[in-house]
Amino acid sequence: MSAKLTPAVFLDRDGTIIEDRGHLRSPSEVVFFPDTVRALQRLHAHFRLFVVTHQRGIADGIVSSAEVARVNEHTVAELRRRGVVITEVYCCPHRRDEGCVCIKPKPYFLEEAARRYGLDLARSFVVGDHPHDVVLADNAGATGIYVLTGHGAKHRAELPECKAVVPGIREAADWILACREWRLRENDDPGLMTRAADILRHGGVVAFPTETVYGLGAAAFDEKAVARIFEVKRRPRFDPLIVHVSAPEQLPLLVEEVPAAAQALIDRFWPGPLTLVLPRTSAVPDLVTAGLPTVAVRMPRHPVALELIDRAGTPVAAPSANPFGHTSPTTAQHVHDQLAGKVDLVFDGGPCSVGVESTIVSLVSAAPVLLRPGGLSVEDIEAVIGPLGKALRHKRGAAPAPGMLDRHYAPRTPLKLLDRGEAPGAHVCGRVGLLASQAAPCPSSFAAVEVLSANGDLREAAANLFGAMRRLDARGLDCIVAEPVPDSGLGRAINDRLRRSAAPARGD
Ligand SMILES: [Zn+2]
Structure with a gap:
């Protein structure tokens, strides 16, 4: 790999950086998403940017190539005015049955850009709201990021294996920049990820980044490893921990059943800052659940967290990586400041993008209950499953699963x-x-x-x-x-x- 090669981000146009309003004929129809300019400004500092768009309306005679060209020129000019340079716009005007070389997911445009601008496609990304964009990335040896704006939510079921599913362009930028941080760390410290996963597999404790805060992780089924989390945090009490998974397919290890409401939330908001409380399997140690018959689970929206869980080959139980009573850490430096020498490894993955803990919803009883507000808004959740009940605060207080404290395991024997x-x-x-x-x-x-x-x-x-x-x-x-x-x-x-x-x- 030559040091001169540049990484790039290839952006789909409609539904990814601007609203999808059908076949656009005129610049006046271009509406940027509110997050687009800021997201592209952040990416522009480290990546060459391209737009790759499919405009079948030209072949179908719905729009002219001149109209499409004017819309593209306007889009590029608007971004340039805000300091974002789009190096080139690539546009396929064909129908699929024309058998052209350039239609997505063929990597034609990406390979041409790589030759012309000296790009390193292995360090590049494709962002789009159609499964073709993710396949395009795979075909070019790049990394695909799928956004749920545009057609994204509608076509998600057709998506091939891809963990990088994000609400929109802003979180796509977060993901890409987190991957960049990770690569920089691996360059400084080759084998970092492998080592971190080995530590988890052998009962160690690793501080790692998620999109909310840094977590203090241990293999979820290893009780002694989980005990070390409480030791490091100096918690005066066993509270339930959140178990982090790298895919919804791991849920059967942890939970007895996934009710329809939970599945709807998973389909819409995972990976992301939403923790679900569900009836647990007997395989989950009591120390993870504080003796509750339920377990709190989430899939974090962070490339390092997901890769770490995958490589460790186990769900990872993790509270925030700070001593009890201290503020939650959103950078690796916070973790070092508070826990230096107490954990086996601190994986620096850059700053956390959300910065507040996940929202926790219990789906144990018929009516879903909000247990903790957090990084995903109640309004977003209620739009999917209807009104959330409020948790009753228990007077013995302060468990992350309040209202369920009376169901903690206590022996029947005096x-x-x-x-x-x-x-x-x-x-x-x-x-x-x-x-x-x-x-x-x-x-x-x-x-x-x-x-x-x-x-x-x-x-x-x-x-x-x-x-x-x-x-x-x-x-x-x-x-x-x-x-x-x-x-x-x-x-x-x-x-x-x-x-x-x-x-x-x-x-x-
Ligand atoms: Zn084409």
Whole structure:
């Protein structure tokens, strides 16, 4: 690859940078999308820009080539006035049955541009609102970005395998610039992505960019890895984590069913800043869901996040990559400032484009409920599935799934939490189970014993906590006594969970 070759962005015209209003005859019919100029200004700083448009109306005799040329000239002139240079406009005037060389998705125009302007097509992008634009990118060895403006939403089902599906030109620019940042990092640090994925596969914790904020990720089915997230964040409580997937096809691993309303939201807004709360499968660790019978899932709209999940070969559980109570990080520098040395790798993918957390909607009951406002507006969601109910704030507060806190897993068996250093034997009457923090002092006096971590490893204790409580609960005991763990690091979250399990029945 020669250093002199330039990357380019090839833009479809109608439905991508200007509104699709049928066959345009005159400049007065050109209406730019509100985001077009700013998006192209951002791209123009790093890429050569081209327009590639198919104007079949010429072959059909609906518009003349002179009319199309005037519309194109006007479009280019308007952009130039705002500082955006379109190097060339390529226009195919043919019908498909004419068998021309230039019709999409044939890569003819892209290859011609590459020869003429010295382009590196492997580092170039095609943005369009028709599946042909994405296939065109594939055929030219470039990367396709599919926008949902124009005909995009209507033809999405015909789209071949493509994760870069974005609401419009602005998010297309975000995606392209994120890919550029990623390539720059890989140039500085070859094998970065492979290493990050290996770390996740082997139980490590990686901070990575999404379109909302930087996430602190671990393999979602690895309880000890998930425990490390809480340790690094110094959370005093186990809250449900959002599980990130790289495709909706991964959902059956995580959720029992996808209701019609959820499917409608997925079809419209994934990838994107929308988290869905759905009934979980038994494969999802309790530590990920905080013992809830539900799991929060989303597909992030960021090339690094999606590639990382794909390469790790597992959904990734991730809260925001900041210590508890600190502001959410929207750059890798924020993550370094707050968590330097505590995570195995910080993947710098540039600044996050949305910058606020995802919107969370629960689809567990018949009526969908808004659990947290965020990066996708309630109006957009309601336009697809109708009015959202509001979550009731629970007085014990502040779980990301408020209103469902009373469904957290708590043992049916009465649980007594011992004071630190208190001997468990004093409570032995009837069939008693012991939830020991470390090795049990006198195991024979208990009907059942569960040890959270024999050597006092808090990460292991956190990973075992929910399972140990469930196993004791299944033994039909008269009561469970639980030893607290040291009240530091992850121990605070473990003790918080034990205290809440021991609390009097709800209604207190
Ligand atoms: Zn043609």
